[in-house]
Amino acid sequence: MTDIIEVEGLLKRFKETTALAGVDFTVPQGTVLGLLGPNGAGKTTAVRILATLLPADGGRAVVAGYDVATQPAQVRSRIGLTGQYAAVDEYLTGAENLEMIGRLYRLGRSESRRRAGDLLERFDLVDAAGRPAKTYSGGMRRRLDIAASLIARPPVLFLDEPTTGLDPRSRQDMWEFIAALVQDGTTILLTTQYLEEADRLADSMVVIDHGTVIARGTGDQLKAAVGGQRLEFTVADAAMVAVVAERLAPLGIEPPRVDQQTRTVTLPVSGGAEVLATALARLDGAAVELVDVGLRRPDLDDVFLALTGHAAEDGTGTPDATSGTSGANSTDGGPAGGRGTGSGPGGPAPGGGTAGAGVRPAAPATGRHAAAETEGAHR
Amino acid sequence: MSAVTAALADGVTITKRNLIKVKRVPDLIVFSTLSPIMFVLLFRYVFGSAIAVQGISYAEFLLPGIFAQTVIFGSTVTGASLAEDLQKGLIDRFRSLPMARSAVLVGRTVADIGLNVITVLVMSITGLLVGWRIHTSFPEALAGYLLLLGFAFAMSWVMAIVGLLVRTPEVFNNATFIVVFPLTFIANTFVPTNNFPSVLRAIADWNPVSTLTQAARNLFGNVPPRQATGGAWSLQHAELYTLFWVVGMLVVFVPLAVRMYLRTAVR
Structure with missing residues (x-):
């Protein structure tokens, strides 16, 4: 198995705090890595650097074969990002949201429409496809958000706390959707505060706190260590x-x-x-x-x-x-x-x-x- | 697709997205046109009864000033909308996509021209109803409208920067109000500047809002016949001076806004 995400000595400082103090990890293709840590541990910072939104102050990160610092454009066309809150346009309908993102991934009009249709079906949003996203429930928005990040079939998906704030039922649904993605071969970097979530979805885990990796391994290995x-x-x-x-x-x-x-x-x-x-x-x-x-x-x-x-x-x-x-x-x-x-x-x-x-x-x-x-x- | 056509296509996609919002939220268009109508009526009948402008009816004097003020207020939509997108995480999403780096800002500012076109149209009709007229040729009048919209477009880029800086729509609205209000009032928009105290008059005469207003008056023919305009060079060459401002603002603030956009991060 080749590593599709490689992170070495990643450093990031904000004015007075060190968000990442030299983080290393790799994610083999087709697996799920759970990045765990309390609030402020540096999880989101790491994801933002890997998604080319933030420049790192040191270290190296390679995603899908491209360096995030020097080849951000290539990285962007190979990743999907779903942030902590559902980043969908509330005034656009579900279908319009997906088609817009499809166009911005340069898919072309008919391909964008076709992919949007497929994803609406897959994420159980067909009935709501013609309604503005404003009218969606939290769970529906989150599903639309994930659908949007999948529209160009990116080999790598970043899910930053995908179920934070969802009710238990929606969370359960979301887990099923995520599990199905992994079946299709998508590599996922998942950050979460919910240990149950990591336990359920991740093949291996990296625990970070105060910007440093404090443990890594499978769920069973971590439990055995404790x-x-x-x-x-x-x-x-x-x-x-x-x-x-x-x-x-x-x-x-x-x-x-x-x-x-x-x-x-x-x-x-x-x-x-x-x-x-x-x-x-x-x-x-x-x-x-x-x-x-x-x-x-x-x-x-x-x-x-x-x-x-x-x-x-x-x-x-x-x-x-x-x-x-x-x-x-x-x-x-x-x-x-x-x-x-x-x-x-x-x-x-x-x-x-x-x-x-x-x-x-x-x-x-x-x-x-x-x-x-x-x-x-x-x- | 070459980089330029791709960037244009992305700009179009984002413009469409922004215009859909105008369609879905009719309140936006209702209120952004109601307030200029209210301004036209208030100034025309309340102030108009007390303010006498030599050689011309107050309605004719007033309308170009209201146009200028309204398109500038219209340009603030750019900043407020960007702040909202930033707050909702949409900017993050856009920045993670392989799209043109300029598209979000271009799509925003272009859509806001669309909004301004609609309000200017509504105001013109209201103006015609209360006694304002265009006395010049079609090309001149068109040039007048284009200058107003061009100035607003340039202001949109300034507002974009402010919106990306303050990050919350509410703060943005308060912040711009206290700047835009004096900017459009310390000017010849509603009253002639002749009787301003000297310092204020100098500021007003060189204020691009004054020259924009003056240029619009010239191009619509809303000036008293055979009256030389005020002393300042800026007012005597109002069209040229205003155009300098438009070009100058675009040259400085477009690249600055794009840079800011690229460095913008939530938190």
């Missing part, structure tokens, strides 16, 4: 937390962590469901009222916390920020589950991915002890 699974027991009576911790301690590969506030005991373990069974057996005689029991696999939220010391969605306050229903659950559980756990602006709750017996009530701020874990697992 650590294995753990048991989580939440009890009804705060007084019992210590009892549970004491009884379970011998099962762990590390000492249990106790959170009095949420009445939760977390215990890193090795092994699978049988550990959970053993743990429950050990609590049998103790008259403990359990609120929640679970065997938890790490999700990318944990990865993020471990790597950066803060959650991916810190400070965004996005009301519908999906906390990570990840791993095995992500494909069928969808964002709805994550939404239910209601990670408010203050405390993202990586509460998903609980396998096993857990009856899971709205998980209280799990983020707190997950944050504590940073010191243990990293640095």
